[in-house]
Amino acid sequence: MQNLEIGKDAPPLLPKVERQRLHDTVVDHLRRFIVEGVLEPGKKLNERELCETLDISRTPLREALKVLASEGLVEISPNRGASVSKMSEAELRETFELMSGLEAFSGELACERITAAEIAEIKALHYAMLACRAQNDLAGYYSRNQAIHDKINEAARNSALRQTYVSVNRRLQALRFRSNFQTPKWDRAIHDHEEMLEALDARDGKRLSAILRHHLLEKRDAVLSISASPESTS
Known part of the structure; x- marks a missing residue:
């Protein structure tokens, strides 16, 4: 599978997040990134790059990551940050x-x-x-x-x-x-x-x-x- 990089030089992967219903929209976008393999299992999540890609601040991003962690899609470590979950x-x-x-x-x-x-x-x-x-x-x-x-x-x-x-x-x-x-x-x-x-x-x-x-x-x-x-x- 081809790896897709998220960064300021990459083309937009999804439309920019609308301010209305921001929380749900960010969760949906990140979930889709994970499902479609843009963010692969085990990948460490770079908050700055994700914020640039979705055109949001860190606060809604971190709230969305907590939701995805509750769903088992993301793992959050106090010392290592967030990464995409990988099943054994x-x-x-x-x-x-x-x-x-x-x-x-x-x-x-x-x-x-x-x-x-x-x-x-x-x-x-x-x-x-x-x-x-x-x-x-x-x-x-x-x-x-x-x-x-x-x-x-x-x-x-x-x-x-x-x-x-x-x-x-x-x-x-x-x-x-x-x-x-x-x-x-x-x-x-x-x-x-x-x-x-x-x-x-x-x-x-x-x-x-x-x-x-x-x-x-x-x-x-x-x-x-x-x-x-x-x-x-x-």
Whole structure:
């Protein structure tokens, strides 16, 4: 993966932060930097460079970093500053296993409770995802891919499940994004999503549950494969 540097000589990576809703906007921008690999796992965060990039002062930046630390995306040390969190192999395996169960349960409940309008919305996201795939737009593809999973979880209509799902998924988003760097992985994910739509249309909870569980465990294996490759450690 190509390293992207953040600094005053680099082109803007995202639009400048608007003053309105500053806190939420800074958190969203930094989260996106982490998910899309602009800020890679283990990278020490340079406050001055981030402030210049986002056109903000250190106070809102530090507040945003505290939020990301509470989500497990950033580690803050009193003596070393902040850095992007990096999961161990054991943490990665266990968290993906947990996520596969959460996704599977979401799918089972969603088939009982989803509305026709919600299925139509998910289908629209699927077709938008296909358009991004055709344009080789990984960021656009990933955002729609994740929106589909999110809509299925919302359709489960279980607030306790929702809270856990969001918390765990935040820790995995960057890894799930990376798992699509290889073209065959994109195409396999699209095939899985087509099967998900068929199961939703049929309100087949057991089938959708199995598809989602398998889908997440394949993501786990893809991430482990990337992590074990020589390029990932170079």
